[in-house]
Amino acid sequence: MDSLFLLPSKLDLELLDYELYPDRIDLQVISTASSTCCPVCGHLSHKIHSCYHRIIHDLPAGGRRVQLHLQVRKYFCKNADCPRMIFTERFAAGLASYARRFDRLNQVITGMGLESGGNSSTRQAHSFSVKVSASTVLRLIKKCNIPPIIAPKIIGVDDWAFKKGRKYGTVIVDLEKHQVIDLLPDREAKTLSAWLLEHPSVEIVSRDRSTTYAAAITEACPQTEQIADRWHLLKNLSETLERFLDTQRGEIKETALKLSQHLQQTPVNEQVIVADSETLLTKSIPQQAVFKSKYYDNFIKTKELQTKGYSIRKIAATLKMARQTVTKYWDRVEFVPKTSHKRSNILGFEAYLQQRWLEGQQSPKALHEEINRIGFKYSQSTVYHMVRNYPKSAAEPLPASIKATYYSSKQLSIWLGMYQSEWKEYMPIEFLKKLLEENLLIKTARDITLEFKQLMKAKQGDQLKGWCSQALESGVEAMKGFVRGIRQDFKAIFQAFTSEWSNGQVEGQVNRLKNIKRQMYGRASFELLRKRVILMGNPDFHQM
Numbered sequence: 195m196d197s198l199f200l201l202p203s204k205l206d207l208e209l210l211d212y213e214l215y216p217d218r219i220d221l222q223v224i225s226t227a228s229s230t231c232c233p234v235c236g237h238l239s240h241k242i243h244s245c246y247h248r249i250i251h252d253l254p255a256g257g258r259r260v261q262l263h264l265q266v267r268k269y270f271c272k273n274a275d276c277p278r279m280i281f282t283e284r285f286a287a288g289l290a291s292y293a294r295r296f297d298r299l300n301q302v303i304t305g306m307g308l309e310s311g312g313n314s315s316t317r318q319a320h321s322f323s324v325k326v327s328a329s330t331v332l333r334l335i336k337k338c339n340i341p342p343i344i345a346p347k348i349i350g351v352d353d354w355a356f357k358k359g360r361k362y363g364t365v366i367v368d369l370e371k372h373q374v375i376d377l378l379p380d381r382e383a384k385t386l387s388a389w390l391l392e393h394p395s396v397e398i399v400s401r402d403r404s405t406t407y408a409a410a411i412t413e414a415c416p417q418t419e420q421i422a423d424r425w426h427l428l429k430n431l432s433e434t435l436e437r438f439l440d441t442q443r444g445e446i447k448e449t450a451l452k453l454s455q456h457l458q459q460t461p462v463n464e465q466v467i468v469a470d471s472e473t474l475l476t477k478s479i480p481q482q483a484v485f486k487s488k489y490y491d492n493f494i495k496t497k498e499l500q501t502k503g504y505s506i507r508k509i510a511a512t513l514k515m516a517r518q519t520v521t522k523y524w525d526r527v528e529f530v531p532k533t534s535h536k537r538s539n540i541l542g543f544e545a546y547l548q549q550r551w552l553e554g555q556q557s558p559k560a561l562h563e564e565i566n567r568i569g570f571k572y573s574q575s576t577v578y579h580m581v582r583n584y585p586k587s588a589a590e591p592l593p594a595s596i597k598a599t600y601y602s603s604k605q606l607s608i609w610l611g612m613y614q615s616e617w618k619e620y621m622p623i624e625f626l627k628k629l630l631e632e633n634l635l636i637k638t639a640r641d642i643t644l645e646f647k648q649l650m651k652a653k654q655g656d657q658l659k660g661w662c663s664q665a666l667e668s669g670v671e672a673m674k675g676f677v678r679g680i681r682q683d684f685k686a687i688f689q690a691f692t693s694e695w696s697n698g699q700v701e702g703q704v705n706r707l708k709n710i711k712r713q714m715y716g717r718a719s720f721e722l723l724r725k726r727v728i729l730m731g732n733p734d735f736h737q738m
């Protein structure tokens with residue numbers, strides 16, 4: 195049999211014999227070198243002292259484990275000045291001294307370990323006839339060297355959670371090479387400055403909007419161009435719109451109500467909005483159209499953990515909920531929406547109005563005055579709309595109670611932050627249109643939001659200053675804080691509007707990092723995680 199097929203070609207080995215077993219191949223091999231150099235003094239020696247037998251594992255062949263029984267020689271060192279008298283023969287490449295596996299097998303195992311972690315790669319290795327323990331896999335990863343960072347010019351930095359809410363680190367991505375080049379153990383300004391001082395080649399840094407990184411970059415390399423992250427900017431803008439919509443709840447509810455009253459006069463099959471959003475959760479309206487409340491989420495999570503056998507105490511601790519609430523949900527089969535006592539819109543007064551109507555009070559003006567005294571804050575026309583279909587005669591029944599759909603400010607901020615052409619069928623388009631038609635301030639807030647996005651998309655940084663003044667004059671109070679933030683970090687935000695670089699790929703790398711971290715079940719040390727994140731998919735990892 196030609197040994198070239200089986201043995202690493204760089205080694206001076208000769209195959210003497212082999213034995214085939216159902217699960218493995220045993221090869222009898224000897225070293226053919228007639229001399230070797232002393233590892234201490236480098237002196238060439240021909241004088242053999244003895245032989246010993248070593249078992250070395252190699253890559254599997256034909257689905258069988260390959261095991262070499264290698265006769266290794268020991269030599270005398272003939273150099274009188276050398277402290278070593280006897281030494282074991284060394285192999286040129288591919289087999290480290292005292293190693294039990296060929297380098298090529300170690301590389302395959304290390305590659306798997308970097309991709310899938312210790313436990314998973316152990317199982318994978320078994321499936322193709324390599325026996326290796328998880329701790330060996332991890333040891334091999336730890337032995338890998340991280341290749342030197344070669345003069346990065348354009349980098350992106352962001353933070354990532356080692357333990358959410360407690361311990362954070364910093365990830366540094368070479369934006370040109372699309373590669374994570376380093377992981378820092380915290381997100382302190384001084385750690386990032388120190389790193390930047392060691393890498394003076396950096397010319398452009400894309401970063402989030404935190405002042406910590408900004409300060410670190412300014413301190414370490416004031417000449418470096420900073421770019422604020424576009425994604426965070428848009429997120430902040432959306433949050434600003436949400437806060438503004440929070441201040442407009444009354445107006446939004448009025449519009450929802452008017453629309454639902456209008457719809458209740460049209461045939462049922464044409465109705466779009468029919469029920470209170472919380473009632474909808476148990477009805478057959480498409481789920482994606484429904485804003486799910488925090489309470490609903492908590493209910494579902496409680497039920498999930500309950501089926502998994504968690505105790506009430508443990509669920510409360512895991513979901514950070516009060517134990518009484520968990521106990522309440524424990525016995526319930528279906529979600530029961532929380533009734534709001536805060537409602538000041540007309541629906542909260544419907545029962546009262548109906549009762550008064552039946553008692554004979556049928557003047558909208560008088561009814562408006564009455565409910566005004568007990569907390570109703572809106573116009574008389576709302577009352578008029580409400581009662582205009584009530585029958586004059588007591589013989590006819592009153593219409594069924596009106597239910598309107600309300601959407602959270604968060605949900606609305608997402609929809610209103612989209613162009614009309616992007617609105618999808620499941621969205622309450624009619625409601626959104628009516629909302630914009632009836633509320634000038636909401637329309638203004640939406641217009642300036644869309645304009646900001648448009649300027650960013652068209653890379654028109656030169657118009658950013660103008661936009662800021664316009665936003666300040668718009669009368670939308672919530673925008674003031676957002677504009678202040680822009681002015682404080684103007685240079686970096688201007689770059690976000692003009693530069694071709696952004697933190698988009700850094701976000702992607704942070705997600706990859708999170709996945710790797712989860713694979714290690716939270717047991718990963720920082721160093722191990724760092725190696726896996728940097729070396730995974732990196733062809734240079736085998737420089738061990």
Ligand SMILES: [Zn+2]
Nearest residue numbers: 232235271276
């Ligand atoms: Zn020697």
